[in-house]
Amino acid sequence: MVETLTPAGCGGRHRQIAAVAMFTVASIVAAASVGGLLGWVGREIGHQRILLAGAAFIAVLAALREAGILRVAVPDIKRQVPEHWRRTRPLPVWTTGYGAILGSGFGTYQPAATYWTTLGAVTAMGKPLAGAICMGIFGLTRGVMAVAPGSALLGRFASAYTAIRPVNALVLTALALAFAPAIAQAEDWPSQNGTADPSLHMGNLAYTRWTDGTTRVEVRAATGETFQFPDGTKLPSIYGTRLAFQDASGIRIVEWRTGRLLRRITGPVSKPALFRENLVYVRTSTVSKRLQVLQTQLGTVRTIASTSPDTDLGRPAIADKIVTWHQNDGGGHVIYRKAIGSTTRTVVASGRRRYMVRDPAMGWGRTAWIFSDAEVTSVWVRNARGVTRRVATTLGPDFIYTNLTVGQRRILVNRWNLLTGESTIDTIPLVNI
Amino acid sequence: MQPDREKHPLDAVGGRVARRLANSTTRRSFIGTVGAALLALATKSQVTERADAAIPGTEPIKGNWFGFCGHYWTTGSCRGPYRLPRVDRLGKPLRPSDGRPVDDRGRLINDLGQPIDAAGNRLTDSVGTPLPAGPRTRICQDGVKARYNLNDAVLQGSWYRCCNGQIRKLWDCCSVSSRRINGDASVKGYCYGKRKVFCVVYYDTGVPC
Numbered sequence: 001m002v003e004t005l006t007p008a009g010c011g012g013r014h015r016q017i018a019a020v021a022m023f024t025v026a027s028i029v030a031a032a033s034v035g036g037l038l039g040w041v042g043r044e045i046g047h048q049r050i051l052l053a054g055a056a057f058i059a060v061l062a063a064l065r066e067a068g069i070l071r072v073a074v075p076d077i078k079r080q081v082p083e084h085w086r087r088t089r090p091l092p093v094w095t096t097g098y099g100a101i102l103g104s105g106f107g108t109y110q111p112a113a114t115y116w117t118t119l120g121a122v123t124a125m126g127k128p129l130a131g132a133i134c135m136g137i138f139g140l141t142r143g144v145m146a147v148a149p150g151s152a153l154l155g156r157f158a159s160a161y162t163a164i165r166p167v168n169a170l171v172l173t174a175l176a177l178a179f180a181p182a183i184a185q186a187e188d189w190p191s192q193n194g195t196a197d198p199s200l201h202m203g204n205l206a207y208t209r210w211t212d213g214t215t216r217v218e219v220r221a222a223t224g225e226t227f228q229f230p231d232g233t234k235l236p237s238i239y240g241t242r243l244a245f246q247d248a249s250g251i252r253i254v255e256w257r258t259g260r261l262l263r264r265i266t267g268p269v270s271k272p273a274l275f276r277e278n279l280v281y282v283r284t285s286t287v288s289k290r291l292q293v294l295q296t297q298l299g300t301v302r303t304i305a306s307t308s309p310d311t312d313l314g315r316p317a318i319a320d321k322i323v324t325w326h327q328n329d330g331g332g333h334v335i336y337r338k339a340i341g342s343t344t345r346t347v348v349a350s351g352r353r354r355y356m357v358r359d360p361a362m363g364w365g366r367t368a369w370i371f372s373d374a375e376v377t378s379v380w381v382r383n384a385r386g387v388t389r390r391v392a393t394t395l396g397p398d399f400i401y402t403n404l405t406v407g408q409r410r411i412l413v414n415r416w417n418l419l420t421g422e423s424t425i426d427t428i429p430l431v432n433i
Numbered sequence: 434m435q436p437d438r439e440k441h442p443l444d445a446v447g448g449r450v451a452r453r454l455a456n457s458t459t460r461r462s463f464i465g466t467v468g469a470a471l472l473a474l475a476t477k478s479q480v481t482e483r484a485d486a487a488i489p490g491t492e493p494i495k496g497n498w499f500g501f502c503g504h505y506w507t508t509g510s511c512r513g514p515y516r517l518p519r520v521d522r523l524g525k526p527l528r529p530s531d532g533r534p535v536d537d538r539g540r541l542i543n544d545l546g547q548p549i550d551a552a553g554n555r556l557t558d559s560v561g562t563p564l565p566a567g568p569r570t571r572i573c574q575d576g577v578k579a580r581y582n583l584n585d586a587v588l589q590g591s592w593y594r595c596c597n598g599q600i601r602k603l604w605d606c607c608s609v610s611s612r613r614i615n616g617d618a619s620v621k622g623y624c625y626g627k628r629k630v631f632c633v634v635y636y637d638t639g640v641p642c
Contacts, residue, residue, distance in 0.1 A: 375592070
């Protein structure tokens with residue numbers, strides 16, 4: 001086929017350049033479409049641990065096949081590209097068609113199993129854009145193959161194939177092993193569209209579900225059951241058997257398995273954070289915003305911080321008796337940390353005008369927050385030893401991270417698509433932090 | 434003729450000043466001078482008032498912002514039908530108070546671009562004929578181009594802030610012009626390539642924060 005993309009095959013030097021360009025573009029588009037589609041399928045399936053295990057299994061099979069230990073047929077369509085096209089169809093049609101067939105990966109003979117391993121990995125990623133990019137590179141290599149100088153080079157590759165196969169087997173084995181930590185850290189939480197505001201405790205995940213502009217708190221128990229709360233509820237915070245969330249009249253604390261109301265705080269209060277018997281929230285009035293802690297057993301209320309009503313006093317977080325929160329306005333952005341009962345507060349992170357820090361969360365000795373510079377938002381984590389690291393970054397400008405929660409081995413973060421107005425909860429594995 | 438009375442010293446001084454003034458100017462020139470002074474006073478007050486009026490988007494407001502929430506630098510707002518440069522995702526004008534679409538004259542419009550009242554009824558002229566749709570142009574790409582002759586004006590880099598409970602996307606309208614809408618030197622801001630910030634708009638995303 002490649003030999004048809006020559007001046008002789010195309011009818012001239014200029015026609016050859018046009019043919020190669022169309023072939024390459026079609027190949028990239030076809031390959032990227034396959035990658036994007038599988039990324040989307042993986043995202044919709046959601047169970048990342050199962051998908052990763054499946055991808056690892058494919059990699060093992062492929063490695064055994066390449067090593068000659070196992071004889072497994074590779075799914076492909078055993079034919080060449082339709083040769084008669086180049087005689088019966090116009091040049092743009094047959095070059096584009098050839099590119100699409102080869103770019104799809106399974107339209108002709110497929111001698112190695114590596115391609116299918118890659119497809120498994122792309123599906124397990126569950127990210128359509130990343131999948132499209134990964135497979136788009138495969139499509140590009142098809143185009144590069146077409147401009148390779150003559151058949152001599154291809155012939156040398158073909159003769160070296162027997163030597164390449166053991167190397168390929170080793171690479172595939174390494175890939176299969178690389179899946180292991182990812183499987184261990186994978187969260188079975190499906191990354192679903194329309195979910196936001198994650199709060200994680202003891203494997204139980206509370207979140208807000210957005211449906212056509214309506215919000216509803218849901219809890220997905222570690223056992224797999226899902227508990228739903230009335231429409232209009234949002235911003236949950238889960239701790240043990242209890243759940244605090246915001247509704248039209250204020251904040252409610254309930255037992256999430258039974259729905260039994262434990263406590264209600266009415267008025268202009270929002271953004272609850274629950275830890276043991278302490279509930280932190282923001283109370284807004286015409287003259288101020290106050291961050292308050294309610295000791296739910298004693299009923300005592302302490303004010304942790306007070307700002308002007310024009311300051312963005314963010315969703316607080318609480319762990320043991322430490323409270324963190326952000327205060328943002330045009331003068332700067334600061335995340336504070338303060339012990340309940342203490343009079344002094346310390347700065348966790350700060351940024352002048354351009355650099356914004358917000359939405360802190362705490363858990364397992366770590367503090368995490370969102371950092372924003374221009375169109376890029378990222379998630380930063382600081383561990384108990386003071387080591388600080390960036391663990392995720394959005395692509396921007398149409399994606400933005402907001403609320404997050406810290407688990408033992410992962411962070412769940414709320415990613416909004418500003419184009420579609422949809423929210424997704426992403427899982428970020430924590431490695432060496 | 435009245436007999437001369439004994440003059441007070443101050444009366445004498447006043448009389449001398451009055452006689453000198455009367456000798457040095459005619460009645461017409463005196464009125465002219467007074468008129469000119471009054472005119473100058475009135476003009477000065479207007480000029481001063483105009484000079485003191487801040488360019489929209491540059492005046493300090495509560496929360497340490499300039500002009501509107503989230504705007505932390507002094508570049509003025511792009512000119513649109515309202516003082517606040519609220520736009521939709523495409524950069525077309527919206528009414529700042531409620532985000533409803535408006536045309537270039539600031540009139541509420543329906544899905545077909547026809548001017549309507551707050552209740553959604555078509556606006557009519559004095560004889561009841563529905564008014565035709567007016568233009569609705571993008572504040573940056575079209576408006577800046579038309580008003581300031583900057584053909585390369587385009588919305589580029591942005592940044593996000595939490596305003597009124599939702600994420601606001603603040604957007605730089607960028608051009609290669611070395612001057613910004615304020616009239617002074619432009620800054621790089623979040624513009625790409627060789628462009629600099631000419632003016633600023635914002636888009637309320639509806640994403641809660």
